[in-house]
Amino acid sequence: MSELHKFLFDGLPVRGMIVRLTDAWREILSRRASNTATGAYPVPVTELLGEMTAAATLMQANIKFNGALILQIFGDGPLKVVVAEVKPDLSLRATAKVLGELDADAHLSDMVNANGKGRCAITLDPKDKLPGQQPYQGVVPLVDADGRKLERLSDVLQHYMLQSEQLDTTLVLAADDQVAAGLLIQRLPVKGEANLEGTGASRDPISVDQIGHNEDYNRIAILAASLTREELLTLDVETILRRLFWEEKLLRFEPQTGMLGPHFACTCGRDRVAQMIRGLGQEEAESILVERGDIEVGCDFCGKQYRFDAVDTAQIFTAPGDQLPASPVMQ
Numbered sequence: 001m002s003e004l005h006k007f008l009f010d011g012l013p014v015r016g017m018i019v020r021l022t023d024a025w026r027e028i029l030s031r032r033a034s035n036t037a038t039g040a041y042p043v044p045v046t047e048l049l050g051e052m053t054a055a056a057t058l059m060q061a062n063i064k065f066n067g068a069l070i071l072q073i074f075g076d077g078p079l080k081v082v083v084a085e086v087k088p089d090l091s092l093r094a095t096a097k098v099l100g101e102l103d104a105d106a107h108l109s110d111m112v113n114a115n116g117k118g119r120c121a122i123t124l125d126p127k128d129k130l131p132g133q134q135p136y137q138g139v140v141p142l143v144d145a146d147g148r149k150l151e152r153l154s155d156v157l158q159h160y161m162l163q164s165e166q167l168d169t170t171l172v173l174a175a176d177d178q179v180a181a182g183l184l185i186q187r188l189p190v191k192g193e194a195n196l197e198g199t200g201a202s203r204d205p206i207s208v209d210q211i212g213h214n215e216d217y218n219r220i221a222i223l224a225a226s227l228t229r230e231e232l233l234t235l236d237v238e239t240i241l242r243r244l245f246w247e248e249k250l251l252r253f254e255p256q257t258g259m260l261g262p263h264f265a266c267t268c269g270r271d272r273v274a275q276m277i278r279g280l281g282q283e284e285a286e287s288i289l290v291e292r293g294d295i296e297v298g299c300d301f302c303g304k305q306y307r308f309d310a311v312d313t314a315q316i317f318t319a320p321g322d323q324l325p326a327s328p329v330m331q
């Protein structure tokens with residue numbers, strides 16, 4: 001079963017998390033494989049999408065936010081879009097759109113950053129939006145500060161966390177066709193509003209708590225970074241934590257599994273598809289009906305097919321509440 005483990009390093013400003021997606025990840029892959037229009041993902045796409053799904057789960061579990069966290073790569077290459085979405089209840093879904101040919105050993109930049117224009121976006125979409133409220137989105141390029149192409153998703157996300165959250169973060173990610181897993185180690189903010197110490201409690205300008213200058217964090221981060229892909233994919237969480245941190249004092253939280261842990265779920269539905277068809281406009285919808293007899297829309301995340309015939313489509317455009325409000329002049 002898929003699982004999420006959170007832990008603290010006792011007395012140190014460092015926290016960590018491990019996610020292992022097994023059943024949830026295989027569900028995503030098997031739904032894709034059984035989609036006759038697309039077939040299974042190529043191996044390098046499976047690996048990237050799995051890493052994104054594991055990373056998005058860690059990032060969602062790491063924030064207090066009532067809404068979906070959506071991790072996306074807008075590709076500049078044969079892989080056009082890669083998306084992983086995780087809700088606060090750790091329900092998750094993911095998909096990728098592959099348009100071109102991919103080598104079996106394609107690297108990140110071959111897939112999504114061929115000309116250096118690939119982007120990674122992290123979106124926080126509030127569950128109960130206020131009128132006019134926009135989702136928060138942070139976007140980072142897939143290159144380092146010197147413009148060199150990054151070849152690991154973990155490097156892209158570490159860079160993002162440092163830039164946007166000002167938090168030292170170490171990520172180790174790995175995925176194959178059975179497991180998508182990740183380890184996150186993060187230095188807790190010792191100062192600032194997010195901390196008990198509050199604002200203005202300490203005004204010492206020379207502090208050991210600067211980014212990259214906390215010895216405890218640095219030691220733990222080096223240990224974490226020594227975890228290999230093979231170990232992360234094959235070892236159970238207990239073994240990983242013991243091997244990496246046997247000299248540290250860990251405070252463990254109850255592991256989250258089953259419906260309390262990471263699990264696959266898709267939020268698509270007939271109503272949303274109807275909304276999308278309404279967005280096309282009546283003329284466009286009717287021209288599709290003339291051409292094909294039905295409007296058929298498949299969900300990219302779960303593979304479910306939605307069919308609207310002429311009667312269904314007519315209903316979409318005459319549904320009560322959807323008509324244009326009467327003009328004030330006419331009343």
Ligand SMILES: [Zn+2]
Pocket residue numbers: 266267268269299300301302303304
């Ligand atoms: Zn769906």
